[in-house]
Amino acid sequence: xxxxxxxxxxxxxxxxxxxxxxxxxxxxxxxxxxxxxxxxxxxxxxxxxxxxxxxxxxxxxxxxxxxxxxxxxxxxxxxxxxxxxxxxxxxxxxxxxxxxxxxxxxxxxxxxxxxxxxxxxxxxxxxxxxxxxxxxxxxxxxxxxxxxxxxxxxxxxxxxxxxxxxxxxxxxxxxxxxxxxxxxxxxxxxxxxxxxxxxxxxxxxxxxxxxxxxxxxxxxxxxxxxxxxxxxxxxxxxxxxxxxxxxxxxxxxxxxxxxxxxxxxxxxxxxxxxxxxxxxxxxxxxxxxxxxxxxxxxxxxxxxxxxxxxxxxxxxxxxxxxxxxxxxxxxx
Ligand code: BTN
Numbered sequence: 001x002x003x004x005x006x007x008x009x010x011x012x013x014x015x016x017x018x019x020x021x022x023x024x025x026x027x028x029x030x031x032x033x034x035x036x037x038x039x040x041x042x043x044x045x046x047x048x049x050x051x052x053x054x055x056x057x058x059x060x061x062x063x064x065x066x067x068x069x070x071x072x073x074x075x076x077x078x079x080x081x082x083x084x085x086x087x088x089x090x091x092x093x094x095x096x097x098x099x100x101x102x103x104x105x106x107x108x109x110x111x112x113x114x115x116x117x118x119x120x121x122x123x124x125x126x127x128x129x130x131x132x133x134x135x136x137x138x139x140x141x142x143x144x145x146x147x148x149x150x151x152x153x154x155x156x157x158x159x160x161x162x163x164x165x166x167x168x169x170x171x172x173x174x175x176x177x178x179x180x181x182x183x184x185x186x187x188x189x190x191x192x193x194x195x196x197x198x199x200x201x202x203x204x205x206x207x208x209x210x211x212x213x214x215x216x217x218x219x220x221x222x223x224x225x226x227x228x229x230x231x232x233x234x235x236x237x238x239x240x241x242x243x244x245x246x247x248x249x250x251x252x253x254x255x256x257x258x259x260x261x262x263x264x265x266x267x268x269x270x271x272x273x274x275x276x277x278x279x280x281x282x283x284x285x286x287x288x289x290x291x292x293x294x295x296x297x298x299x300x301x302x303x304x305x306x307x308x309x310x311x312x313x314x315x316x317x318x319x320x321x322x323x324x325x326x327x328x329x330x331x332x
Pocket of ligand 1: 128
């Protein structure tokens with residue numbers, strides 16, 4: 001980072017908070033930097049696309065209307081203790097999951113977040129591609145270095161789904177629901193997918209990366225998924241803050257994960273999760289490689305398994321690993 005730019009995100013955060021001019025003097029004192037450093041940081045922010053008025057004897061005023069989605073926006077709005085710190089934003093990556101795995105192998109710590117405006121090799125579940133054009137969507141991956149056994153790792157996907165559903169609701173008001181275990185849906189269509197990957201050595205988790213792709217403005221989908229996919233802007237009828245989606249999701253994830261670490265299961269979020277489960281109480285078809293079956297979805301248990309009540313009244317615990325669950329007449 002260039003000399004004088006260390007406090008850039010904090011300067012931006014303060015300017016965002018204030019409706020009137022903030023004097024250069026106040027910024028210098030608050031952040032313990034020189035006037036030149038403040039001036040350099042403001043100039044850099046302007047180069048990044050922020051509109052900042054600088055008036056002699058009054059100071060600086062942020063007059064931004066739209067969002068400048070990038071490193072400074074994310075850093076200045078990340079309101080968490082550990083989740084999302086540090087954040088690394090790229091204009092283009094092959095895949096945020098691939099980058100996060102490399103970072104994790106090279107010593108990145110728990111909470112580090114990789115985000116990109118575009119992915120050239122976005123990865124979906126079951127070896128599928130995840131369409132990741134520039135300028136329209138959100139792609140990010142969170143690194144965890146958990147101490148629990150590998151069998152518990154799939155539960156963090158459920159925590160992230162819950163966190164992103166909450167993040168979406170807070171950011172744009174859309175009624176986001178969870179399609180167990182990995183998808184978020186709005187009005188019955190998918191707006192978000194989650195891909196969790198981990199590295200295990202001698203029964204110990206080295207790291208887990210949780211990748212999240214949210215369709216924010218993407219309107220065109222490949223024919224295979226077009227009927228079951230949508231984006232937040234189409235559902236909300238207006239612009240949706242990409243940085244808002246990330247920072248709100250991180251805030252929620254931090255809270256859920258801290259609780260999960262203490263309890264070692266999903267007991268603490270069970271009620272909240274099941275209240276957002278899209279097909280709870282409805283008939284679902286479980287596509288199990290050992291044989292598909294139908295039943296009523298009764299919600300998840302503390303281990304993250306989906307409880308499906310079969311015709312004979314018996315409850316089957318469905319483990320996320322090998323199966324997918326569909327609504328009886330389609331995707332949800
Ligand atoms: C799915 O198939 O539903 C999961 C899609 C996950 C996509 C996200 S986008 C950010 C992260 N990087 C990737 O390459 N994939 C995940």
